[in-house]
Amino acid sequence: MSASTPVIRLRGAGRRFGAHEALAGLDLTVHAGERVAVLGTSGAGKSTLLALVNGSLEPTSGSVEVFGEDPAGLTAPQRRLLQRRIGSVNQDLALIEQVRVVHNVNAGRLGRWSTTRALASLVWPHSLDVVRDALERVDLGWALYERTERLSGGERQRVAIARLLVQQPELVVADEPVSSLDPVRAARVLDLLGASPTGRTLMVSLHQPALAREHCTRVVGLRQGRIVLDVPAADATDEALHDLYELV
Numbered sequence: 001m002s003a004s005t006p007v008i009r010l011r012g013a014g015r016r017f018g019a020h021e022a023l024a025g026l027d028l029t030v031h032a033g034e035r036v037a038v039l040g041t042s043g044a045g046k047s048t049l050l051a052l053v054n055g056s057l058e059p060t061s062g063s064v065e066v067f068g069e070d071p072a073g074l075t076a077p078q079r080r081l082l083q084r085r086i087g088s089v090n091q092d093l094a095l096i097e098q099v100r101v102v103h104n105v106n107a108g109r110l111g112r113w114s115t116t117r118a119l120a121s122l123v124w125p126h127s128l129d130v131v132r133d134a135l136e137r138v139d140l141g142w143a144l145y146e147r148t149e150r151l152s153g154g155e156r157q158r159v160a161i162a163r164l165l166v167q168q169p170e171l172v173v174a175d176e177p178v179s180s181l182d183p184v185r186a187a188r189v190l191d192l193l194g195a196s197p198t199g200r201t202l203m204v205s206l207h208q209p210a211l212a213r214e215h216c217t218r219v220v221g222l223r224q225g226r227i228v229l230d231v232p233a234a235d236a237t238d239e240a241l242h243d244l245y246e247l248v
């Protein structure tokens with residue numbers, strides 16, 4: 001991949017679920033370091049778009065390339081290598097409830113560890129300093145050895161963010177990662193997701209336009225599975241967003 005290769009490129013990408021067309025004809029190019037907020041009403045297709053980008057769904061039409069690769073055309077080992085570069089936070093958070101927080105955070109490093117090391121870490125957690133640091137950054141320094149199932153919704157959401165911080169991905173794909181957080185913590189988490197010395201690329205779905213304007217560089221608006229708005233964040237005024245949220 002050359003320096004000018006986009007991090008994300010969708011060409012005429014669409015996704016159907018049976019007869020239902022969730023996304024249609026999406027053309028989108030995202031370059032390294034961009035922070036893209038995906039906005040739109042419930043059901044507009046935000047999660048589906050993010051799933052196409054993080055490789056958990058394949059398009060049923062058109063193409064999706066991430067770091068210059070089409071995940072559908074890769075072998076399993078090649079796909080694992082690509083996945084290491086992508087950090088995802090999904091709405092279901094994908095935390096293991098019955099284990100302590102430290103193990104859920106360390107799961108962010110599993111892609112880089114041997115099976116032996118991963119299993120050993122379940123008994124004697126490895127890289128405690130890294131895990132502690134990530135938890136402190138999301139205000140959960142006290143929760144290292146808490147059982148995950150005991151945490152509140154917002155605390156669990158921050159554990160998923162800490163897991164992503166230890167993974168240190170080049171691209172973050174986050175589906176409503178701040179939906180359970182108070183405004184101060186939401187702002188902090190969005191800063192953390194986008195911040196990295198090397199200019200991490202971020203694609204994040206949000207329901208709060210103000211957060212998109214403040215923490216992202218670009219706003220993409222979806223309506224009924226189509227991109228109807230693609231502007232610099234500063235231009236995503238309430239007026240510009242009005243049509244996006246009008247009830248259909």
Ligand SMILES: Nc1ncnc2c1ncn2[C@@H]1O[C@H](COP(=O)(O)OP(=O)(O)OP(=O)(O)O)[C@@H](O)[C@H]1O
Nearest residue numbers: 017020021022040041042043044045046047048049
């Ligand atoms: N696995 C699936 N099977 C069938 N239909 C689906 C599936 N996933 C999504 N859809 C449909 O695709 C459309 C887009 O869904 P999606 O979850 O992408 O919307 P969204 O914008 O993320 O919504 P929300 O803001 O409520 O999370 C919806 O009509 C939804 O019902």
